[in-house]
Amino acid sequence: MSKWNMIVDVERCENCHNCTLALKDEHVDNRFEGYAAPQPLHGHEWISIERKVRGRGHMVDTAYLPKMCNHCDDAPCIKAAGDRSVYKRNDGVVIIDPVKAKGRKELVEACPYGAIWWNEEEQVPQIWIFDAHLLDQGWKQPRCAQACPTGALKAVNVSDDEMNALAAGEALEVLKPELGTRPRVYYKNLHRYSKCFIGGSVTHQRDSAKECCEGAEVVLVQNGEEVAREMTDDFGDFKFDKLAPDSGEYEVRITAVGGESASVRAVLGESLFLGEIELASGSQGGAGQ
Numbered sequence: 001m002s003k004w005n006m007i008v009d010v011e012r013c014e015n016c017h018n019c020t021l022a023l024k025d026e027h028v029d030n031r032f033e034g035y036a037a038p039q040p041l042h043g044h045e046w047i048s049i050e051r052k053v054r055g056r057g058h059m060v061d062t063a064y065l066p067k068m069c070n071h072c073d074d075a076p077c078i079k080a081a082g083d084r085s086v087y088k089r090n091d092g093v094v095i096i097d098p099v100k101a102k103g104r105k106e107l108v109e110a111c112p113y114g115a116i117w118w119n120e121e122e123q124v125p126q127i128w129i130f131d132a133h134l135l136d137q138g139w140k141q142p143r144c145a146q147a148c149p150t151g152a153l154k155a156v157n158v159s160d161d162e163m164n165a166l167a168a169g170e171a172l173e174v175l176k177p178e179l180g181t182r183p184r185v186y187y188k189n190l191h192r193y194s195k196c197f198i199g200g201s202v203t204h205q206r207d208s209a210k211e212c213c214e215g216a217e218v219v220l221v222q223n224g225e226e227v228a229r230e231m232t233d234d235f236g237d238f239k240f241d242k243l244a245p246d247s248g249e250y251e252v253r254i255t256a257v258g259g260e261s262a263s264v265r266a267v268l269g270e271s272l273f274l275g276e277i278e279l280a281s282g283s284q285g286g287a288g289q
Helices: 018-027 076-081 105-110 160-169
Strands: 003-009 048-056 059-067 086-088 094-096 117-119 124-126 153-158 185-188 196-206 209-212 217-222 225-231 237-243 248-255 261-268 272-278
Touching (some): 003 160, 018 048, 048 196, 048 272, 059 196, 076 094, 076 105, 094 124, 105 117, 105 124, 153 160, 196 261, 217 237, 225 237, 248 272, 261 272
Antiparallel strands (some): 048 059, 086 094, 117 124, 196 209, 196 237, 217 248, 248 261
Protein backbone atom coordinates (compact mmCIF):
# COMPACT_ATOMS: atom_id res chain seq x y z
CA MET A 1 0.00 0.00 0.00
CA SER A 2 1.01 3.64 -0.35
CA LYS A 3 2.75 5.33 2.56
CA TRP A 4 3.78 8.90 3.26
CA ASN A 5 7.39 10.03 2.96
CA MET A 6 9.00 13.46 3.05
CA ILE A 7 11.82 14.47 0.70
CA VAL A 8 13.94 17.42 1.85
CA ASP A 9 16.27 19.05 -0.70
CA VAL A 10 19.02 20.68 1.36
CA GLU A 11 20.24 22.63 -1.66
CA ARG A 12 16.85 24.36 -2.02
CA CYS A 13 16.32 25.34 1.63
CA GLU A 14 16.91 29.08 2.14
CA ASN A 15 16.12 29.25 5.87
CA CYS A 16 12.94 31.29 5.32
CA HIS A 17 11.16 29.34 8.09
CA ASN A 18 7.88 29.32 6.19
CA CYS A 19 7.58 25.65 7.12
CA THR A 20 7.86 26.33 10.85
CA LEU A 21 5.49 29.30 10.65
CA ALA A 22 2.90 27.31 8.70
CA LEU A 23 3.17 24.51 11.23
CA LYS A 24 2.65 26.92 14.12
CA ASP A 25 -0.27 28.55 12.34
CA GLU A 26 -1.86 25.12 12.04
CA HIS A 27 -1.16 23.80 15.54
CA VAL A 28 -0.80 26.66 18.03
CA ASP A 29 -4.08 27.02 19.99
CA ASN A 30 -5.67 24.26 17.88
CA ARG A 31 -6.58 20.89 19.34
CA PHE A 32 -7.05 18.02 16.91
CA GLU A 33 -8.73 15.18 18.78
CA GLY A 34 -6.96 11.87 18.25
CA TYR A 35 -4.04 13.56 16.55
CA ALA A 36 -2.39 16.23 18.69
CA ALA A 37 -2.88 18.65 21.57
CA PRO A 38 -2.20 22.34 20.82
CA GLN A 39 1.41 23.28 20.21
CA PRO A 40 2.79 25.86 22.66
CA LEU A 41 3.37 29.30 21.17
CA HIS A 42 6.98 29.34 22.39
CA GLY A 43 9.68 26.77 23.02
CA HIS A 44 8.69 24.05 20.56
CA GLU A 45 10.30 23.54 17.16
CA TRP A 46 8.55 20.52 15.66
CA ILE A 47 10.44 21.47 12.51
CA SER A 48 13.84 22.99 13.26
CA ILE A 49 16.45 24.24 10.79
CA GLU A 50 20.18 23.81 11.39
CA ARG A 51 22.88 25.84 9.64
CA LYS A 52 26.30 24.76 8.29
CA VAL A 53 28.92 27.04 6.71
CA ARG A 54 31.69 25.45 4.65
CA GLY A 55 34.93 26.91 3.31
CA ARG A 56 36.24 30.47 3.36
CA GLY A 57 37.07 33.38 1.11
CA HIS A 58 35.20 33.34 -2.19
CA MET A 59 34.72 29.56 -1.95
CA VAL A 60 32.18 29.41 0.84
CA ASP A 61 28.66 28.02 0.97
CA THR A 62 25.92 27.79 3.57
CA ALA A 63 23.48 24.90 3.87
CA TYR A 64 20.30 24.65 5.92
CA LEU A 65 19.00 21.34 7.23
CA PRO A 66 15.29 21.10 8.16
CA LYS A 67 14.81 18.43 10.83
CA MET A 68 11.56 16.90 12.05
CA CYS A 69 10.03 13.65 13.25
CA ASN A 70 11.29 10.98 10.87
CA HIS A 71 8.20 8.76 11.22
CA CYS A 72 10.51 5.78 11.47
CA ASP A 73 9.30 2.32 10.50
CA ASP A 74 11.29 0.91 13.43
CA ALA A 75 10.61 3.82 15.76
CA PRO A 76 12.35 3.77 19.17
CA CYS A 77 9.53 5.89 20.63
CA ILE A 78 6.96 3.19 19.80
CA LYS A 79 9.14 0.57 21.46
CA ALA A 80 9.65 2.77 24.52
CA ALA A 81 5.91 3.43 24.88
CA GLY A 82 5.01 -0.24 24.67
CA ASP A 83 1.26 0.37 25.02
CA ARG A 84 0.18 1.98 21.71
CA SER A 85 0.21 5.42 23.25
CA VAL A 86 2.65 5.92 20.36
CA TYR A 87 1.76 4.01 17.21
CA LYS A 88 2.35 3.86 13.46
CA ARG A 89 -0.58 4.14 11.08
CA ASN A 90 -0.88 1.97 7.98
CA ASP A 91 0.12 4.99 5.86
CA GLY A 92 3.49 5.27 7.65
CA VAL A 93 2.65 8.22 9.90
CA VAL A 94 3.61 7.98 13.59
CA ILE A 95 1.16 9.45 16.09
CA ILE A 96 1.67 10.16 19.78
CA ASP A 97 -1.83 9.82 21.21
CA PRO A 98 -2.45 13.07 23.14
CA VAL A 99 -4.62 11.23 25.70
CA LYS A 100 -2.90 7.88 26.16
CA ALA A 101 0.60 9.43 26.28
CA LYS A 102 -0.32 12.01 28.92
CA GLY A 103 2.35 12.21 31.62
CA ARG A 104 4.87 10.14 29.62
CA LYS A 105 7.72 12.65 29.75
CA GLU A 106 10.31 9.87 29.49
CA LEU A 107 9.31 9.37 25.85
CA VAL A 108 11.12 12.60 24.96
CA GLU A 109 14.43 10.83 25.54
CA ALA A 110 13.41 7.83 23.44
CA CYS A 111 13.97 9.67 20.15
CA PRO A 112 17.63 9.57 19.02
CA TYR A 113 16.90 12.49 16.65
CA GLY A 114 15.62 14.83 19.36
CA ALA A 115 12.29 15.20 17.56
CA ILE A 116 9.96 14.73 20.56
CA TRP A 117 8.98 17.82 22.57
CA TRP A 118 7.48 17.99 26.04
CA ASN A 119 4.38 20.16 26.40
CA GLU A 120 4.44 21.25 30.04
CA GLU A 121 0.98 22.77 30.00
CA GLU A 122 -0.70 19.75 28.42
CA GLN A 123 1.68 17.28 30.12
CA VAL A 124 2.16 15.34 26.91
CA PRO A 125 5.05 14.55 24.52
CA GLN A 126 4.55 15.91 21.00
CA ILE A 127 5.93 15.55 17.47
CA TRP A 128 5.24 16.87 13.99
CA ILE A 129 2.39 14.58 12.98
CA PHE A 130 2.88 14.99 9.21
CA ASP A 131 -0.38 16.95 9.38
CA ALA A 132 -2.18 13.61 9.37
CA HIS A 133 -5.45 15.34 10.24
CA LEU A 134 -5.24 17.21 6.92
CA LEU A 135 -4.10 14.21 4.89
CA ASP A 136 -7.15 12.35 6.21
CA GLN A 137 -9.27 15.14 4.74
CA GLY A 138 -7.70 14.62 1.32
CA TRP A 139 -4.83 17.12 1.39
CA LYS A 140 -1.98 16.17 -0.97
CA GLN A 141 0.75 17.91 1.05
CA PRO A 142 1.21 18.84 4.72
CA ARG A 143 1.21 22.57 5.37
CA CYS A 144 5.00 22.81 5.75
CA ALA A 145 5.50 21.53 2.19
CA GLN A 146 2.63 23.59 0.85
CA ALA A 147 4.18 26.76 2.30
CA CYS A 148 7.74 26.13 1.05
CA PRO A 149 8.45 28.71 -1.71
CA THR A 150 11.49 26.88 -3.14
CA GLY A 151 10.13 23.33 -3.20
CA ALA A 152 12.67 22.16 -0.63
CA LEU A 153 9.98 20.03 1.05
CA LYS A 154 7.90 17.53 -0.87
CA ALA A 155 5.69 14.79 0.52
CA VAL A 156 5.20 11.69 -1.60
CA ASN A 157 2.64 8.94 -1.02
CA VAL A 158 3.99 5.80 -2.69
CA SER A 159 4.64 2.13 -1.98
CA ASP A 160 7.83 1.09 -0.20
CA ASP A 161 9.20 -0.40 -3.42
CA GLU A 162 8.53 2.85 -5.28
CA MET A 163 10.15 4.87 -2.50
CA ASN A 164 13.22 2.63 -2.48
CA ALA A 165 13.56 3.08 -6.24
CA LEU A 166 13.11 6.85 -5.90
CA ALA A 167 15.73 7.02 -3.14
CA ALA A 168 18.22 5.05 -5.25
CA GLY A 169 17.54 7.05 -8.41
CA GLU A 170 17.88 10.46 -6.75
CA ALA A 171 20.66 9.50 -4.29
CA LEU A 172 18.45 10.26 -1.29
CA GLU A 173 19.82 9.71 2.21
CA VAL A 174 18.41 9.51 5.72
CA LEU A 175 19.81 10.91 8.95
CA LYS A 176 21.79 8.54 11.17
CA PRO A 177 21.27 5.43 9.02
CA GLU A 178 23.50 3.49 11.41
CA LEU A 179 20.66 3.51 13.97
CA GLY A 180 18.54 1.23 11.81
CA THR A 181 15.32 3.10 12.60
CA ARG A 182 14.28 3.21 8.90
CA PRO A 183 13.20 6.87 8.69
CA ARG A 184 10.57 8.03 6.21
CA VAL A 185 12.16 11.48 5.87
CA TYR A 186 14.72 11.47 3.06
CA TYR A 187 17.32 14.10 2.17
CA LYS A 188 18.58 15.17 -1.24
CA ASN A 189 21.97 16.91 -1.51
CA LEU A 190 22.68 16.07 2.13
CA HIS A 191 26.40 16.34 1.35
CA ARG A 192 25.99 20.12 1.47
CA TYR A 193 25.55 19.69 5.23
CA SER A 194 27.27 16.42 6.12
CA LYS A 195 30.33 16.27 3.85
CA CYS A 196 33.37 18.45 3.12
CA PHE A 197 35.20 19.82 0.10
CA ILE A 198 38.73 20.67 -0.94
CA GLY A 199 38.98 23.56 -3.39
CA GLY A 200 41.37 26.15 -4.70
CA SER A 201 42.04 28.82 -7.33
CA VAL A 202 44.74 28.15 -9.93
CA THR A 203 46.75 30.94 -11.60
CA HIS A 204 49.69 31.13 -13.98
CA GLN A 205 51.88 33.79 -15.61
CA ARG A 206 50.99 35.03 -19.09
CA ASP A 207 52.91 37.89 -20.71
CA SER A 208 54.26 39.08 -17.35
CA ALA A 209 50.72 39.13 -15.89
CA LYS A 210 49.10 36.70 -13.54
CA GLU A 211 45.90 35.16 -14.93
CA CYS A 212 43.30 32.62 -13.90
CA CYS A 213 44.24 29.22 -15.31
CA GLU A 214 41.24 27.79 -17.11
CA GLY A 215 41.11 24.15 -18.20
CA ALA A 216 43.90 22.81 -16.00
CA GLU A 217 43.56 19.17 -14.98
CA VAL A 218 43.28 18.67 -11.22
CA VAL A 219 43.61 15.22 -9.64
CA LEU A 220 42.81 14.43 -6.01
CA VAL A 221 44.96 11.62 -4.60
CA GLN A 222 44.91 9.84 -1.25
CA ASN A 223 47.29 7.05 -0.22
CA GLY A 224 48.62 6.94 -3.75
CA GLU A 225 45.17 6.28 -5.26
CA GLU A 226 43.19 8.69 -7.42
CA VAL A 227 40.00 9.80 -5.65
CA ALA A 228 38.61 12.20 -8.27
CA ARG A 229 39.61 14.52 -11.10
CA GLU A 230 38.18 17.61 -12.76
CA MET A 231 39.13 20.69 -14.79
CA THR A 232 39.44 24.24 -13.51
CA ASP A 233 36.64 26.58 -14.59
CA ASP A 234 36.79 30.02 -16.25
CA PHE A 235 38.09 31.53 -13.01
CA GLY A 236 40.69 28.84 -12.39
CA ASP A 237 38.62 27.34 -9.57
CA PHE A 238 38.25 23.66 -8.72
CA LYS A 239 36.29 21.92 -5.98
CA PHE A 240 36.21 18.30 -4.86
CA ASP A 241 33.05 17.79 -2.81
CA LYS A 242 31.39 14.93 -0.89
CA LEU A 243 34.54 14.13 1.07
CA ALA A 244 34.26 12.68 4.56
CA PRO A 245 35.15 15.07 7.42
CA ASP A 246 38.45 14.36 9.19
CA SER A 247 39.45 11.98 6.40
CA GLY A 248 43.16 12.71 6.58
CA GLU A 249 45.80 13.80 4.10
CA TYR A 250 45.24 14.31 0.39
CA GLU A 251 47.44 15.47 -2.46
CA VAL A 252 46.15 17.85 -5.13
CA ARG A 253 48.03 17.51 -8.43
CA ILE A 254 47.50 20.23 -11.04
CA THR A 255 48.70 20.24 -14.65
CA ALA A 256 47.93 22.98 -17.18
CA VAL A 257 47.74 22.61 -20.96
CA GLY A 258 51.06 24.40 -21.32
CA GLY A 259 52.82 21.95 -19.03
CA GLU A 260 52.96 24.09 -15.86
CA SER A 261 52.18 22.10 -12.73
CA ALA A 262 51.83 22.19 -8.97
CA SER A 263 51.32 19.71 -6.17
CA VAL A 264 49.69 20.68 -2.88
CA ARG A 265 49.16 18.58 0.24
CA ALA A 266 45.96 19.10 2.21
CA VAL A 267 44.95 17.65 5.57
CA LEU A 268 41.17 17.58 5.65
CA GLY A 269 39.30 18.28 8.85
CA GLU A 270 36.44 20.52 7.79
CA SER A 271 35.97 21.94 4.29
CA LEU A 272 39.21 23.45 3.03
CA PHE A 273 39.86 26.28 0.57
CA LEU A 274 43.52 26.16 -0.42
CA GLY A 275 43.52 29.72 -1.72
CA GLU A 276 45.56 30.71 -4.76
CA ILE A 277 47.83 28.07 -6.26
CA GLU A 278 50.29 29.51 -8.77
CA LEU A 279 51.58 27.10 -11.37
CA ALA A 280 55.23 26.89 -12.26
CA SER A 281 57.25 25.24 -15.01
CA GLY A 282 58.32 22.66 -12.43
CA SER A 283 56.21 21.16 -9.63
CA GLN A 284 55.83 22.82 -6.28
CA GLY A 285 54.39 21.69 -2.97
CA GLY A 286 52.48 23.10 -0.07
CA ALA A 287 50.17 22.09 2.73
CA GLY A 288 46.63 22.86 3.76
CA GLN A 289 45.17 22.68 7.23
